[in-house]
Amino acid sequence: MSVPETYYLALAAALFSIGVVGVIIRRNPLVIFMSIELMLNAANLSFVAFGHRLGSPDGQALVFFVMAVAAAEVAVGLAIIVAIFRLRRRLSVDDLNLMRW
Amino acid sequence: MEWVSFVIISLVALGSALGLILKRNAIHGALFLVTNLGSIAALYLMLGAEFLAAAQVIVYAGAIMVLFVFAIMVLIPGKEETGPDPRRVWRLLALPAGGVLLVLLAVMAVTGRSPAPGRLPAGSNVETIGRLLFTDYLFPFELTSVLLLAAMVGVLLLARRRA
Numbered sequence: 001m002s003v004p005e006t007y008y009l010a011l012a013a014a015l016f017s018i019g020v021v022g023v024i025i026r027r028n029p030l031v032i033f034m035s036i037e038l039m040l041n042a043a044n045l046s047f048v049a050f051g052h053r054l055g056s057p058d059g060q061a062l063v064f065f066v067m068a069v070a071a072a073e074v075a076v077g078l079a080i081i082v083a084i085f086r087l088r089r090r091l092s093v094d095d096l097n098l099m100r101w
Numbered sequence: 102m103e104w105v106s107f108v109i110i111s112l113v114a115l116g117s118a119l120g121l122i123l124k125r126n127a128i129h130g131a132l133f134l135v136t137n138l139g140s141i142a143a144l145y146l147m148l149g150a151e152f153l154a155a156a157q158v159i160v161y162a163g164a165i166m167v168l169f170v171f172a173i174m175v176l177i178p179g180k181e182e183t184g185p186d187p188r189r190v191w192r193l194l195a196l197p198a199g200g201v202l203l204v205l206l207a208v209m210a211v212t213g214r215s216p217a218p219g220r221l222p223a224g225s226n227v228e229t230i231g232r233l234l235f236t237d238y239l240f241p242f243e244l245t246s247v248l249l250l251a252a253m254v255g256v257l258l259l260a261r262r263r264a
Contacts, residue, residue, distance in 0.1 A: 055219020
């Protein structure tokens with residue numbers, strides 16, 4: 001007997017929530033980035049689960065685009081973190097209040 | 102059989118996700134994330150998305166995580182997680198917030214009206230995705246190449262020593 005898609009969606013919900021908590025409780029920007037990847041993957045998993053349920057490959061095509069955008073986002077984000085580290089010599093997100101109102 | 106593999110893979114996915122956000126060492130976090138991405142690739146296989154499972158391993162576990170490990174080795178993080186935390190109370194509020202979010206999402210997933218079930222088209226999954234990408238999604242596909250080029254140029258600009 002095959003697993004209903006609802007269980008995949010519940011797993012994706014759990015992974016997304018863990019990613020949200022990770023973004024909030026961690027102080028290291030690199031780990032925050034990895035938690036964002038976790039959230040992206042949870043969203044991808046629900047895309048694929050819905051596509052499986054509907055019998056449509058469009059969900060998988062969307063996940064392909066999400067992966068491409070995530071790759072670009074990670075490259076730019078890590079470059080920004082490296083540039084900030086060169087400028088400030090510190091890496092905690094609590095110190096990055098330059099653009100606060 | 103499918104249930105057994107689903108339960109095992111989800112436990113691995115949840116455990117590695119918790120390990121990512123709970124371990125202080127960023128390299129351990131990166132290894133946990135690789136485990137998590139691999140288990141999600143296995144779930145893609147179970148959902149009949151072979152192309153995405155392969156792309157997940159190549160793009161995420163291969164390219165993106167190597168980039169992360171390089172950044173961790175260049176920056177050598179770790180000191181910022183050990184000192185006293187002036188915002189500890191605010192950070193601990195994340196736990197109830199995450200719990201509420203989890204309950205909301207799970208209720209939506211379980212009670213939501215489920216659409217009429219269909220079947221994925223028979224035949225090779227790679228062929229189906231390839232045809233879809235080059236017919237219906239041709240314009241977004243080309244836009245993706247522009248986006249990747251822009252990201253590459255932007256990263257070169259940001260990473261130059263004297264920008």
